[in-house]
Amino acid sequence: MNQHFSATVQPAAETRTPEDVVRLTDVKRRFGATAALDGVSLRVRKGEILGIIGRSGAGKSTLIRCLNGLERPDFGEIFIEGRDIARLGERELQPLRRRIGMIFQHFNLLSAKTVEDNVALPLKIEGRPKAERLHRAAELLELVGLSAKAKAYPASLSGGQKQRVGVARALAARPALLLSDEATSALDPETTRSILALLKDINRQLGLTILSITHEMEVIRSIADRVAVIDAGRIVEAGPVWSVFANPQSRITQSLLGGIRPQLPDEIAASLSASAGKEAILRIDVAGEAASRPLLSDLATSIPGSFRLIHGGIDHIQQQPVGSLFLGVPTGADHVARVIDFLAGRGARVEVLGYVAGND
Numbered sequence: 001m002n003q004h005f006s007a008t009v010q011p012a013a014e015t016r017t018p019e020d021v022v023r024l025t026d027v028k029r030r031f032g033a034t035a036a037l038d039g040v041s042l043r044v045r046k047g048e049i050l051g052i053i054g055r056s057g058a059g060k061s062t063l064i065r066c067l068n069g070l071e072r073p074d075f076g077e078i079f080i081e082g083r084d085i086a087r088l089g090e091r092e093l094q095p096l097r098r099r100i101g102m103i104f105q106h107f108n109l110l111s112a113k114t115v116e117d118n119v120a121l122p123l124k125i126e127g128r129p130k131a132e133r134l135h136r137a138a139e140l141l142e143l144v145g146l147s148a149k150a151k152a153y154p155a156s157l158s159g160g161q162k163q164r165v166g167v168a169r170a171l172a173a174r175p176a177l178l179l180s181d182e183a184t185s186a187l188d189p190e191t192t193r194s195i196l197a198l199l200k201d202i203n204r205q206l207g208l209t210i211l212s213i214t215h216e217m218e219v220i221r222s223i224a225d226r227v228a229v230i231d232a233g234r235i236v237e238a239g240p241v242w243s244v245f246a247n248p249q250s251r252i253t254q255s256l257l258g259g260i261r262p263q264l265p266d267e268i269a270a271s272l273s274a275s276a277g278k279e280a281i282l283r284i285d286v287a288g289e290a291a292s293r294p295l296l297s298d299l300a301t302s303i304p305g306s307f308r309l310i311h312g313g314i315d316h317i318q319q320q321p322v323g324s325l326f327l328g329v330p331t332g333a334d335h336v337a338r339v340i341d342f343l344a345g346r347g348a349r350v351e352v353l354g355y356v357a358g359n360d
């Protein structure tokens with residue numbers, strides 16, 4: 001019964017530019033009969049935050065392991081700063097690995113070392129002198145707002161503080177890329193927001209390139225510039241966050257967005273029927289220019305006949321208005337068709353969700 005009236009948002013073309021920090025081309029990795037990665041192509045440009053989202057088992061961990069050289073792809077190219085890590089030997093991989101800082105869901109701090117020693121650890125591994133290590137650790141602890149905890153041990157820190165230490169440690173060796181592996185999945189919503197704000201801040205201040213792997217759309221929404229959706233080892237959709245949120249093309253993206261996009265209230269959804277009733281229930285998605293105009297007041301003046309606003313609103317993602325509205329529109333004559341034509345003509349995406357008996 002669902003009818004769509006929409007313009008298609010195409011995934012960004014995966015061509016290479018000198019500004020790419022990461023570029024994957026047709027990367028494949030199988031485990032027996034399972035294709036964990038089934039031809040993944042993507043790129044991360046210098047200074048951008050790319051979010052990769054997928055459900056459990058989609059291939060995210062395999063992708064991370066391929067990026068940091070812990071796993072070798074069966075096929076394809078993985079360029080980090082212009083060098084194909086899939087073809088490097090273990091010795092050549094070491095310096096390249098240091099170009100990647102990582103933060104983890106469970107922080108992975110060393111409990112027997114102080115906060116400053118944890119932060120300085122990558123520099124110790126590089127053989128840097130102690131004075132330089134401590135200076136850099138102090139600098140980074142200030143950046144993440146934890147100078148006062150330099151001599152503390154991880155056990156005395158909250159989850160959010162531990163992740164701040166994790167971020168500082170990941171930045172110690174001045175990486176070209178920060179790889180975030182579900183970095184906020186173990187944190188409460190408020191702490192999650194503060195860590196995401198920190199990452200965004202670091203991205204802006206230092207121009208740091210970030211690849212964030214997550215199963216939470218909220219993470220993508222808060223920090224990413226672009227998003228790639230992975231499912232069964234394939235990138236099924238990619239594009240600027242606001243446009244993917246405004247017009248998700250694949251079922252999996254729609255389902256991952258389900259929790260944070262406005263939905264028809266349950267009591268109305270329960271009374272929907274596929275056969276025409278007195279009132280059609282429309283879902284209207286608008287973004288950009290279409291969401292900036294007085295859509296509903298223009299509808300009311302252009303198409304005489306009542307409609308009711310059931311639910312919805314306009315959000316702002318990457319400074320772009322993106323919204324979903326649910327309208328009840330009386331059936332009869334060609335009224336619903338005229339309302340749909342008007343809205344589609346204004347650049348809105350309209351879906352007839354079904355019909356309800358309507359108010360007498």
Ligand SMILES: Nc1ncnc2c1ncn2[C@@H]1O[C@H](COP(=O)(O)OP(=O)(O)OP(=O)(O)O)[C@@H](O)[C@H]1O
Pocket residue numbers: 031032034035036054055056057058059060061062063215
């Ligand atoms: N070492 C392995 N041996 C066998 N199968 C594997 C191995 N690693 C991954 N897989 C399989 O490959 C697929 C992708 O797994 P992967 O761990 O990359 O997904 P994921 O998106 O990270 O999932 P999760 O969010 O649950 O960690 C899954 O079907 C998984 O069972």
